[in-house]
Amino acid sequence: MPIEGRTLTEAARKLQDHLNDLLVHTVTQTRLVVFSATGSNRADVSFRQANRPNPAALSASSGRVHLHFHQTCEGIPINGVVRLRTIKYRYTLTLGDAAEPILRWEYEKVPTPDKRACRHHVHVDLSGSPLRLRAHIPTGTTLVEDVIRFCINDLKVPHRSADWHDRLEESERAFKEEFASPDDRR
Amino acid sequence: MSEDLARALEAGELSQSQLRELIKIQADQLGLEYEIAVRLARRGELRDRGPIGDDLEFLVELLPVAA
Numbered sequence: 001m002p003i004e005g006r007t008l009t010e011a012a013r014k015l016q017d018h019l020n021d022l023l024v025h026t027v028t029q030t031r032l033v034v035f036s037a038t039g040s041n042r043a044d045v046s047f048r049q050a051n052r053p054n055p056a057a058l059s060a061s062s063g064r065v066h067l068h069f070h071q072t073c074e075g076i077p078i079n080g081v082v083r084l085r086t087i088k089y090r091y092t093l094t095l096g097d098a099a100e101p102i103l104r105w106e107y108e109k110v111p112t113p114d115k116r117a118c119r120h121h122v123h124v125d126l127s128g129s130p131l132r133l134r135a136h137i138p139t140g141t142t143l144v145e146d147v148i149r150f151c152i153n154d155l156k157v158p159h160r161s162a163d164w165h166d167r168l169e170e171s172e173r174a175f176k177e178e179f180a181s182p183d184d185r186r
Numbered sequence: 187m188s189e190d191l192a193r194a195l196e197a198g199e200l201s202q203s204q205l206r207e208l209i210k211i212q213a214d215q216l217g218l219e220y221e222i223a224v225r226l227a228r229r230g231e232l233r234d235r236g237p238i239g240d241d242l243e244f245l246v247e248l249l250p251v252a253a
Binding site for chain 1: 191230238249
């Protein structure tokens, strides 16, 4: 069953609670915050402290990295409830105090007309390579679970519970089999 | 940041004027006028790829299209 609520805020809070529970048992205590704006059927989910973005600081084997999570969800009224669907996400990893992330996983359901990159992609700076470009490398849907797994497995960020892997698997299964609407899979 | 905006963020529901206030805070940090910041964010053309520019781009997603 997709994530639904009586209101957009209620549905978005279900997503927030699910993801915060996952994060606190895997890589960070930094909490995701959700809010919507009147007159809009969209909600923002991100790491935030008051009016500022607040990326999660993680200790990787190579040093400190910052994980940032941003997602825009849309509330679709269906049969008296509001169903949540993702219309845009961006997960980034930034090394230390660098100004720009080294990795950006992105999705935009409706890209601006002059943007023709794959809707799901990872943005990698290859300007120092023979290719000399900032590449949008195609991916399928990237779940936050995938990024957390990458942080623990590849960056050696310490996991926060012994069952982190099982929690990621269960969360991923829930997303694919319960939460996702058909639109989320495209 | 106004107390009203802080309370609204805590509650998870902003009015459109509070959303604009929040966008203006981020635009100011990037040295951009509000209207210019919104236009660049909608085109995905903000130069700042750090957390502030990122935040601005996603906040603009909550504005009505004509705003």
